[in-house]
Amino acid sequence: MIEPFHIPDHKISMIVLSGAIGNFATVNGKTYSYFGGNNYLGLANHPLIKEAASKAIEKYGVNFSASRQTTGTADIHLELERGLSLFKGKDDSAVFASGYLGNSILIEVLRGGYSAIFIDESAHASIISAIRGEKASVYNYRHCDANHLGDLLQEHGGHLPLVITDGIFALTGEIAPLDKIYPLVKRHNGILVVDDAHATGILGKTGKGTPEHFSLQAEKNIYQTETMSKAMGGFGGFIAGSRELTDLIRQKSATYQASTALPPPVVAAGIASLKVLSEHPELRTDVLSKATWLREQVVTLGFRTTGNNTPIIPLFFDAPENAKSISLYLGDNGIIVPFMNYPVRHELHMIRITVSAAHTAGQSEVLLNLLKKWKLKYGNI
Numbered sequence: 001m002i003e004p005f006h007i008p009d010h011k012i013s014m015i016v017l018s019g020a021i022g023n024f025a026t027v028n029g030k031t032y033s034y035f036g037g038n039n040y041l042g043l044a045n046h047p048l049i050k051e052a053a054s055k056a057i058e059k060y061g062v063n064f065s066a067s068r069q070t071t072g073t074a075d076i077h078l079e080l081e082r083g084l085s086l087f088k089g090k091d092d093s094a095v096f097a098s099g100y101l102g103n104s105i106l107i108e109v110l111r112g113g114y115s116a117i118f119i120d121e122s123a124h125a126s127i128i129s130a131i132r133g134e135k136a137s138v139y140n141y142r143h144c145d146a147n148h149l150g151d152l153l154q155e156h157g158g159h160l161p162l163v164i165t166d167g168i169f170a171l172t173g174e175i176a177p178l179d180k181i182y183p184l185v186k187r188h189n190g191i192l193v194v195d196d197a198h199a200t201g202i203l204g205k206t207g208k209g210t211p212e213h214f215s216l217q218a219e220k221n222i223y224q225t226e227t228m229s230k231a232m233g234g235f236g237g238f239i240a241g242s243r244e245l246t247d248l249i250r251q252k253s254a255t256y257q258a259s260t261a262l263p264p265p266v267v268a269a270g271i272a273s274l275k276v277l278s279e280h281p282e283l284r285t286d287v288l289s290k291a292t293w294l295r296e297q298v299v300t301l302g303f304r305t306t307g308n309n310t311p312i313i314p315l316f317f318d319a320p321e322n323a324k325s326i327s328l329y330l331g332d333n334g335i336i337v338p339f340m341n342y343p344v345r346h347e348l349h350m351i352r353i354t355v356s357a358a359h360t361a362g363q364s365e366v367l368l369n370l371l372k373k374w375k376l377k378y379g380n381i
């Protein structure tokens with residue numbers, strides 16, 4: 001018999017970190033096995049990246065305290081941009097304050113090249129905020145549903161479409177079906193924008209992201225917005241592309257022009273992280289094989305999750321209490337897997353397991369054993 005469901009009286013307390021994150025993290029004064037965040041390759045506390053950041057502070061201080069447009073461009077910004085261009089196989093790249101801003105910057109400079117926007121209904125908050133106040137018509141297509149997108153493009157033919165989607169969806173780890181979406185965009189002479197915040201360094205043969213995953217990296221009219229804050233373990237947004245695109249960003253984007261340049265330790269961390277990525281491609285295959293295994297195991301235990309092979313493994317529940325309860329239960333037993341309260345449209349309630357290359361097999365076993373125990377206690381809820 002399934003025991004009556006019980007929610008502990010105490011509320012989920014705020015997770016306050018008091019040390020570096022890795023496969024473990026010190027939270028609210030106690031060390032936990034850590035399956036949260038987006039530190040997919042375990043680089044956030046990598047010794048070489050930390051050393052580079054410290055050295056940059058010694059040489060440059062903590063901030064250039066000016067925008068790139070005025071007096072904030074340093075030699076290390078140019079070095080980082082050259083490194084990113086090389087990594088992405090593009091002519092040039094532009095770095096800026098955050099991945100969140102990347103969508104606003106790109107939309108700002110592409111304006112005039114499209115007359116309608118078609119957006120995945122579960123797109124990230126940064127995409128929604130980038131198109132707020134948009135003069136062009138905006139249409140939502142059903143989540144990851146290329147057929148629905150095709151119908152909408154047909155219905156609203158006569159427009160030059162800009163289609164925008166996450167590459168890997170932040171909450172669910174699903175991969176947008178660009179293999180189906182891009183041919184539609186091409187047929188309608190449109191532009192495809194992919195927010196690849198979670199795919200940079202993870203998807204594709206060389207970690208270039210979702211277009212590379214679908215062998216579309218050489219296609220025209222696909223733009224990516226990316227971040228150094230997740231797999232790369234650092235911070236700051238970037239857009240890599242043609243020289244024409246980066247010129248437009250530097251000349252036209254007020255968001256780019258009027259925000260303070262990325263600070264020295266962050267820039268140096270980005271440069272060092274690119275080096276680690278290129279020297280250790282096994283980190284990417286490692287995290288993906290760990291994620292495949294863990295996903296299979298949670299499915300075997302009877303949990304509902306998504307099917308794409310990414311480091312994000314959500315566990316879905318109909319009622320928020322159930323998702324909160326399992327997160328609390330794991331927390332009480334020494335593991336952080338956060339209940340997701342995040343401003344992106346989703347129907348089910350969830351906890352989000354993040355797999356990192358830094359995790360050991362033992363840690364994953366302990367997590368699975370606890371999930372199994374919880375399932376035995378509460379059944380199929």
Ligand SMILES: Cc1ncc(COP(=O)(O)O)c(C=O)c1O
Nearest residue numbers: 098099100124126170197227229
């Ligand atoms: C899909 C997506 N885009 C953009 C961002 C913003 O990136 P950043 O946190 O580096 O500003 C995030 C997450 O933070 C994200 O999940």
